Amino acid sequence: MVGMRDVAKEAGVSVSTVSLVVNKTGYVSDDMRAKVEAAMQSLNYIPNELARNLYRNRTNTIGVIVPTILHPFFAALTAHLQREFAGRGLKTLLCSTADAATGESEYVNMLQRHMMDGIIMTAHTEHQPDYWTSIRRPIVAFDRILGEGVPSVRSDHEAGGRAIARQLIDSGARHVVLVGGPRSQFTEGTTFPTVRYHLTVEHMLADAGIACDYVEAGAVTDVVAHEATATAIFERYPDVDAIVGSDVVAAMALQEAGRRGIQVPTDLQIIAYDGTMAAELAGKRLTMVRQDFPAIAAALAEQMDRQIEAENKPSRGSQSESAGQSGADDPVQLGQIVPVSFIAGETTR
Amino acid sequence: MVGMRDVAKEAGVSVSTVSLVVNKTGYVSDDMRAKVEAAMQSLNYIPNELARNLYRNRTNTIGVIVPTILHPFFAALTAHLQREFAGRGLKTLLCSTADAATGESEYVNMLQRHMMDGIIMTAHTEHQPDYWTSIRRPIVAFDRILGEGVPSVRSDHEAGGRAIARQLIDSGARHVVLVGGPRSQFTEGTTFPTVRYHLTVEHMLADAGIACDYVEAGAVTDVVAHEATATAIFERYPDVDAIVGSDVVAAMALQEAGRRGIQVPTDLQIIAYDGTMAAELAGKRLTMVRQDFPAIAAALAEQMDRQIEAENKPSRGSQSESAGQSGADDPVQLGQIVPVSFIAGETTR
DNA sequence: CTGAAAGCGCTTACAG
DNA sequence: CTGAAAGCGCTTACAG
Numbered sequence: 001m002v003g004m005r006d007v008a009k010e011a012g013v014s015v016s017t018v019s020l021v022v023n024k025t026g027y028v029s030d031d032m033r034a035k036v037e038a039a040m041q042s043l044n045y046i047p048n049e050l051a052r053n054l055y056r057n058r059t060n061t062i063g064v065i066v067p068t069i070l071h072p073f074f075a076a077l078t079a080h081l082q083r084e085f086a087g088r089g090l091k092t093l094l095c096s097t098a099d100a101a102t103g104e105s106e107y108v109n110m111l112q113r114h115m116m117d118g119i120i121m122t123a124h125t126e127h128q129p130d131y132w133t134s135i136r137r138p139i140v141a142f143d144r145i146l147g148e149g150v151p152s153v154r155s156d157h158e159a160g161g162r163a164i165a166r167q168l169i170d171s172g173a174r175h176v177v178l179v180g181g182p183r184s185q186f187t188e189g190t191t192f193p194t195v196r197y198h199l200t201v202e203h204m205l206a207d208a209g210i211a212c213d214y215v216e217a218g219a220v221t222d223v224v225a226h227e228a229t230a231t232a233i234f235e236r237y238p239d240v241d242a243i244v245g246s247d248v249v250a251a252m253a254l255q256e257a258g259r260r261g262i263q264v265p266t267d268l269q270i271i272a273y274d275g276t277m278a279a280e281l282a283g284k285r286l287t288m289v290r291q292d293f294p295a296i297a298a299a300l301a302e303q304m305d306r307q308i309e310a311e312n313k314p315s316r317g318s319q320s321e322s323a324g325q326s327g328a329d330d331p332v333q334l335g336q337i338v339p340v341s342f343i344a345g346e347t348t349r
Numbered sequence: 350m351v352g353m354r355d356v357a358k359e360a361g362v363s364v365s366t367v368s369l370v371v372n373k374t375g376y377v378s379d380d381m382r383a384k385v386e387a388a389m390q391s392l393n394y395i396p397n398e399l400a401r402n403l404y405r406n407r408t409n410t411i412g413v414i415v416p417t418i419l420h421p422f423f424a425a426l427t428a429h430l431q432r433e434f435a436g437r438g439l440k441t442l443l444c445s446t447a448d449a450a451t452g453e454s455e456y457v458n459m460l461q462r463h464m465m466d467g468i469i470m471t472a473h474t475e476h477q478p479d480y481w482t483s484i485r486r487p488i489v490a491f492d493r494i495l496g497e498g499v500p501s502v503r504s505d506h507e508a509g510g511r512a513i514a515r516q517l518i519d520s521g522a523r524h525v526v527l528v529g530g531p532r533s534q535f536t537e538g539t540t541f542p543t544v545r546y547h548l549t550v551e552h553m554l555a556d557a558g559i560a561c562d563y564v565e566a567g568a569v570t571d572v573v574a575h576e577a578t579a580t581a582i583f584e585r586y587p588d589v590d591a592i593v594g595s596d597v598v599a600a601m602a603l604q605e606a607g608r609r610g611i612q613v614p615t616d617l618q619i620i621a622y623d624g625t626m627a628a629e630l631a632g633k634r635l636t637m638v639r640q641d642f643p644a645i646a647a648a649l650a651e652q653m654d655r656q657i658e659a660e661n662k663p664s665r666g667s668q669s670e671s672a673g674q675s676g677a678d679d680p681v682q683l684g685q686i687v688p689v690s691f692i693a694g695e696t697t698r
Numbered sequence: 699c700t701g702a703a704a705g706c707g708c709t710t711a712c713a714g
Numbered sequence: 715c716t717g718a719a720a721g722c723g724c725t726t727a728c729a730g
Contacts, residue, residue, distance in 0.1 A: 001707095003708085004707065005707080013716080014716065015708085015709095015718095016710085016718080016719095017717075019708070020709095020715095022708090025709095027715055028716085032715080046458075046462055047462060047708075048462060048707055049463055050402045050403045050406065050408070050464075050707075050708085052708060053403070053708095053722095054706085054708075054724085055709050055710085061442070064443075069418055069428045069431075070425060070428045072421070075418050076419060079418045082418075082445050083447075086445070087448075091442055091464075092442065093410070094413075094431050099436075109395075110440075112395045113396060113397060114397050114398055114399050115398045227629070247630075248626075248630065251630040251631075252629075255632055255633065259633075277419065277421070277597075277627075278626075280573070280576070280601075281600040281601070281604075281630045282600075282604070282630055282631070282632065283603065283607060284604065284607065284632070352722095352723055353724065354723080362700075362701085364702095365700070365702080365725085365726085366699090368725060369700090369725095376700095378699060381699080381700075396723085397724070398724095399723075400706085400723035400724035401724060401725075403706050403708085403724075404723090404725050404726085405725085406706075
């Protein structure tokens with residue numbers, strides 16, 4: 001492997017000079033530069049990034065922790081993050097928890113070993129807030145509060161919920177079924193986020209005197225399970241006339257409705273939450289609440305940049321307010337909220 | 350940051366000893382080990398992987414080059430690769446070419462700067478074979494031949510094509526439309542792979558005297574374009590009675606058929622190629638040819654392992670037969686082929 | 699079994 | 715403007 005030393009020897013200069021030329025930093029006379037460049041050419045020199053990484057203690061890599069990109073929601077989120085990071089000179093390490101036996105801990109370890117510069121956390125976690133707070137390295141959460149000092153970004157699920165409820169009320173729905181995550185997670189500090197839109201819908205429907213039942217969907221990682229969920233809805237609630245769930249659930253519900261000869265939207269309305277490509281592929285154009293992936297990715301990347309910057313120039317204070325936390329004069333926005341949009345399709349009246 | 354030196358000082362031993370303990374390698378007396386472990390505990394020592402990376406000239410990271418994981422096919426492939434790599438102690442760097450202005454070159458550069466140990470190449474490339482051959486680092490291609498010495502893995506598209514043709518012939522199809530990549534790429538050395546199933550289908554249908562037209566789909570990166578494609582098919586070929594295309598195309602065709610009141614499968618059969626989740630979400634259970642993602646991922650990872658191994662213990666020969674090529678007594682399987690399966694659904698007769 | 703030393707390939711003050 | 719030197723944090727022969 002040809003290194004800087006070889007180039008220096010070939011060009012008859014010092015290693016420092018070669019470094020200056022490679023990095024286009026500092027002043028180098030034109031003939032020195034020419035000699036070095038010629039040597040690099042002839043030796044086919046390619047700098048080894050690993051040495052730089054060690055020196056700078058940086059990899060320019062961000063880990064994106066998702067349950068699995070087999071699910072279109074996380075595929076979309078990850079794709080947009082990758083694009084956003086690439087524009088900022090950052091690489092994206094794909095960290096799936098669906099397969100990792102140890103869940104996210106394995107990736108957090110990697111963060112602490114400096115294999116990455118930060119983590120975007122978008123998966124469910126069993127860890128308590130103090131776990132996350134104690135990591136003291138750049139972490140940004142998506143759609144959940146991990147702990148104090150860990151900034152987060154989420155969609156405006158309350159607005160999403162209101163739009164859905166309004167549609168259902170205005171169209172005269174009578175018996176709505178909501179499909180979502182485990183009901184046991186409907187708590188204040190939950191890391192299951194879409195809870196918020198469910199609760200909003202439930203309250204508004206209750207106020208309007210519309211029946212509303214809740215069905216737990218299969219695990220987010222198991223797409224096939226959603227088919228069983230769809231079947232279960234119709235079995236359990238034969239008079240259901242509106243179903244609200246994620247894109248995948250909505251698509252499967254529509255498919256099952258077709259099989260049962262139920263007319264959509266005449267006899268059954270379906271509303272998809274998320275607005276990923278999965279919603280486009282269904283039997284009809286689904287009415288949906290779309291999350292703004294580009295905006296979410298931009299906000300997450302922005303917060304990540306801040307975290308990393310804060311880590312690099314530690315505040316003038318004590319150790320304790322170091323990594324992962326910015327000073328008081330630049331407060332990290334906790335819970336930045338991104339708007340959603342309601343898009344009418346062929347599955348609502 | 351607390352380093353090995355701090356631990357050594359705290360424990361009253363040398364850095365070497367700490368290293369031995371951390372790596373659980375070589376012999377260390379029990380009391381030494383105990384002292385070191387106590388020191389690591391109390392100092393909360395975490396080894397810095399970057400130093401190791403530099404020393405070993407390895408990152409244990411593989412770049413997976415895909416057009417975009419917004420497309421379910423590449424999402425599935427990437428997800429399975431990540432899982433497979435994780436099992437082998439390798440990390441997955443997500444490399445999307447849809448956004449990278451420079452296409453794959455940027456990622457190849459990173460490979461040469463040792464930011465990753467290898468690349469899985471699954472996207473289309475404009476580069477000629479000698480480009481790929483000259484890289485001399487671990488590369489494995491999916492579904493395309495990049496150049497001599499670059500091993501590849503692909504599905505048995507010929508078998509997929511035969512299964513499709515058989516279904517169409519047996520069910521009495523009269524006018525089939527195939528949807529796929531740019532026809533200009535239907536050449537021997539193409540890096541658009543599914544060409545193979547299209548050609549197989551065309552030949553068999555021609556032999557059976559069945560009309561068959563070809564329609565170019567939008568770019569793989571643009572999912573919405575597929576909807577326009579679906580519309581175009583019905584406009585251009587009003588008497589079409591069978592459509593064959595990727596999952597996404599098939600789903601959109603089914604949706605459009607519904608809008609036009611065309612009965613599936615009575616008046617129109619639809620066959621999806623790939624068998625990703627996209628095929629499950631459509632209005633009906635699509636009949637499909639499914640590629641075996643777990644097997645593909647395993648084969649790709651296996652080839653990658655070999656490439657990396659070959660790079661680490663360079664053969665006894667000259668430089669020229671070094672990295673990326675294994676010796677003659679352990680021939681790399683060029684073009685390893687993975688079986689596909691035909692799954693009948695609700696969209697064929 | 700343990701430690702001093704050299705080195706992984708680069709970068710960056712610091713003298714000249 | 716250029717070079718000698720120290721150092722990033724670890725690993726691995728090599729003496730003892």
